[in-house]
Amino acid sequence: MFPGPGLTSFQVSEVIEGFLPVSAQTSYGGDRAFDRLLAGAGKAAGVRVSTARAVRDLLRGVLGAPPGLRAEDWMALVASRPPVALKAQLGALKARMEGVPAEDLPPADRLPALRARLTAMGVDGFIVPRADAHQGEHVPASEQRLVWLTGFTGSAGIAVVLADKAALFVDGRYTLQARNEVDTARFSVQHVSRLPPSRWVAANIPRGAVLGYDPWRTTPREVARFAAACDEAGARLKALARNPVDAVWRGRPAPPLAPIHPLATRFAGENAADKRRRIAAGLAADGIDAAVLTRPDSIAWLLNIRGGDVANAPLPLAFALIRKDARVDLFIDARKLLPETLVHLGAAVTVRPVAALGPALDALGARKQSVLADPAGAPDWVFRRLRRAGADIRDGDDPCQMPKACKNRVELAGIRAAHRRDGAALTRFLAWLAAEAPKGRLTERGAADVLEVLRAEGRHFQGLSFPTISGAGPHGAIVHYRVTAETDRKLRPGEIYLLDSGAQYLDGTTDVTRTLFVGGGKAPSAAMKDHFTRVLKGHIRLAMVRFPEGTSGSQLDVLARSALWQAGLEYDHGTGHGVGHFLNVHEGPHRISQVPNAVALRPGMVVSNEPGYYKAGAYGIRIENLVAVRADGKGVGGRQMYAFETLTLAPIERRLIEPRLLSAEEKAWLDAYHQRVATVIGPRLDAKSRAWLRKATAPV
């Protein structure tokens, strides 16, 4: 969690630590006593929830949200300054509610129960996307229908259930994981780009069948694809008013409730009123009356607020309308808004319940207004409602996505500072690992925990930006491996160890991958060094490229791959994703990818540079730095040229490099990078780590 304006997180944690620790042992004293406690605390404590019943209701939402950085964070939703006794009772009530096990169907019964429900609803199939209504990567517990139904926990996927068959579609990162997690007798696991779900539907749905979908969780672009597939097969696609999964998902958590804080302008670099006016001016120039915002990251950026409704990203789940006069309607469960956040939002932002969104769209339609919505990101429901209301719908990109992607000077300065802190934590960890790993006692999970502790010591730390990928030996080849109690294994001498991790800081988001060699008297094989060095060549070629205005990431992608291709090697994931400023670790609209993408790279965009190679059953290699697009002078004819500024600062494993494979230019880049790491990170380390870093950054 992070403070409101004017209070650093360091100060906040000092204040919180001054409180009496809340013990889970304190027993709950009953609703009547609790009601009295709330009444007694009153105004002085800033109490905003007046009955035990309302607190219980609130707590259901709190339990549907991820835990905050500190156990007391959620209590701000009840009272601004809760007295010790109230905190103790709040803690006890939460513990009691957590202790009640959620009743649910056993996993094997879920697909049959859903099919029975579909039959009762008169449809022959249903699309189960991973997405919620916000179409983001991060989905709260209440929206994890795909996990509940299939067991698949990856960050992208979609299932289609028909009467006699069902399939789960995942991308190349997740094919191995999906086959491990999913009962493949029930769900055939498909590679989404080799057999897209719409093609599967076209080939498998019976003529005359009706395929249902949830218009809140499906975009018009997806609807169009599925509709065409159904049409081709002589079947029909139908929007369902209620999601049939919810009817059979007995243990479904409540929608999340986590406190929403303002983000100070000294972090954001531009105040929210200026952002609102900037976006509104763009709408007015395009003859648009209002834009529907359905992405929480857009809303967080626009209003300079951050929440905690999902894990790993400070998102406030909400919808919004921004009008051409810069006024905003924010559709949200108002219980999440702290008093200081309401003050921060100000009079130009009207807070309304989510249920008011439909009538607000109807009102736009009744006035025949031009309304912008993004057919690739907004729910089909929004378009259907606008169409029915008679609005003049303008398909277009979410107007906040591009300005959000192009970081301002303050954001970039914060991101650089966050990377210095993050690099110091990672380097301390790497120095420790170099000494500890060869002993053969360290496990994947233990290593990840140590790194998290070191990171958490950093100023402005707000949690991890994604679950750490800590994969030793063959686990490294599972691209989005997540260590669990069952899979945890030791790092063994002679093995390659892949570590992909990142953090959220108030001033920036980090994401870095290093691939290490666990020595312990063993030397890496020639193949390991060949593979690692080819990945490194790709990383360096991309890091060094200079390119003209108008170039997209798709155009640059091959630079990261061709050294691998030369040896018949390849990696089945993108080369780079956009990264937010204390927001999503994956953000658009730009990317560096084989998939065609016409979005030009612009100054201030942050993107990862992360080629890899994965040898199934043996090891995984990935080298990832974040980079920012920066101006790099003018080319001939005045053409604006760009280059990448590497943001991430941590040594790259020298023991896995085969120097003969590097060109003179590539060696020069690597040595200069390591020199920079030593100069910037060295002074931030203890003497022992600093001595290790000196060797780890020596010229190759």
Add this chain to the structure above:
Amino acid sequence: MFPGPGLTSFQVSEVIEGFLPVSAQTSYGGDRAFDRLLAGAGKAAGVRVSTARAVRDLLRGVLGAPPGLRAEDWMALVASRPPVALKAQLGALKARMEGVPAEDLPPADRLPALRARLTAMGVDGFIVPRADAHQGEHVPASEQRLVWLTGFTGSAGIAVVLADKAALFVDGRYTLQARNEVDTARFSVQHVSRLPPSRWVAANIPRGAVLGYDPWRTTPREVARFAAACDEAGARLKALARNPVDAVWRGRPAPPLAPIHPLATRFAGENAADKRRRIAAGLAADGIDAAVLTRPDSIAWLLNIRGGDVANAPLPLAFALIRKDARVDLFIDARKLLPETLVHLGAAVTVRPVAALGPALDALGARKQSVLADPAGAPDWVFRRLRRAGADIRDGDDPCQMPKACKNRVELAGIRAAHRRDGAALTRFLAWLAAEAPKGRLTERGAADVLEVLRAEGRHFQGLSFPTISGAGPHGAIVHYRVTAETDRKLRPGEIYLLDSGAQYLDGTTDVTRTLFVGGGKAPSAAMKDHFTRVLKGHIRLAMVRFPEGTSGSQLDVLARSALWQAGLEYDHGTGHGVGHFLNVHEGPHRISQVPNAVALRPGMVVSNEPGYYKAGAYGIRIENLVAVRADGKGVGGRQMYAFETLTLAPIERRLIEPRLLSAEEKAWLDAYHQRVATVIGPRLDAKSRAWLRKATAPV
């Protein structure tokens, strides 16, 4: 021209040379005498046109077609074996008709006349694309509305005329040329990707206005863009039944009539019946009843025929329907079909007039058949007609484009043979140029003529595949420069000379660019060498790349550019275009380009590799070889890998190379390529040229 099956072009020219030469001096003896001559020649001569009036009508079409390789080629349309006297009279009649000057509006009056016509038709604007109904690069004289109206002669462009303004949109290759050719007071010249015509329309068309378009010469994809732009501006797009340009274009030539010949299977590698069955099986598998073919290159490929309706490509302008039972309806002016071609087409191909296309589409609709048409390549008219008829329209790619692009073994062998012949002609020319150019007397046009003469000596030669680009000094910087009597200039010592040329052979199409230095005692500047070597690095990096199955040309494009970008240089055209087999020198669906394109490169595809750099007012540099995609073993995990086989064989200017800029790998590629050129081309040369080649291909 080229022979029917079983007769080589060499044999044909021997036969023709045996005839009495036709003299243009012979005077025409009058229609009555001519009618008698035709009747007298009769069956023995294979006469198929029986009256002077019909011959005159035919000749109007002949005059609308480009001249054949030999002056008598067109006479095959009148008689298979015309006696000498008939040939003389045919030649005299043609000379007489050619001698009558076409009356037409002066260029300055054309735009006002069109506007007056638009007003009379009740529309406020009109779209004038360069395309004809076949949407190809090559457009016959009768369809050159854009040239007639604007003066712009480039190979791609579109104009939009409104009541008070008009604009011409061209791509980066043509911006300089367009400003030279067009009256910019009447037409503002726009870079099509910076300001697409639809955006210009949205910004400039008045609210309430009606913008007309010709549905025969506009694709549904274009219609959709213009319709959206009109909608945005509150205007309306309207299909016009008659093209208003034709109403004011008094001197409009007749649609072209040139003889259509069969192409022997020993050149095509697959007989036409097999091709028809292959395409039909694909349609049947997709549940499609028929496909509309509107591209003459698809029809030429499918039926193994070649025509002469447009310059530089052996296209038979026609439309076709292929049905799932492999039967074909060919909609064409039957006068173009020689008797042997009718025999070759066989009973499964029904020849019908072009006017029968509409009723044929109506019949498909009446039977509710599924009809495939390409919204990116077929006229909007086809879709409108099919829709009105009630057909089940399936949008999809032209089914011949992909099989045509992937050359078979016989085609590839022919293409290699054509390149050996072409390379020998070019190398003889280069040796001659090296001796002749320094004298300072040679002009751009003179050089191009010598090269054409040398090429024409080659077996199977059928003409140039495009007008030679012969640009000395600053002319080289005009990307698609075409030398005329007015622009012709000398090649001066110390200058760079760019030569882009190619030919059509019965067994393949070539396209090669070499950039030469005109010595004459002068040395190239350091900048010239830097620029040339960076272009060469790009060419070599692309030539050397190995890539996995599924990779598109767009993904590879940056390899050809990054060495230029490093120095702030760039070129404003694609890196590579597909090339046909004795067909279009530019063919799809693949390309190597910055424009996103998801078409994967497949074995047998031929594509150019032609990075460049253009210093306006000084010189142009381009290095172009054709390459073919070939299998290159399996990668790790069994992944199919591909590489390029370089087809073009001619030395690359060593005097312009700065060896210090080349990596060891790049030098090795260049030396090996030159070694191959010396080995393959050397033995085909005279001793003097061979001696020159030895030096020109020495290691750098």
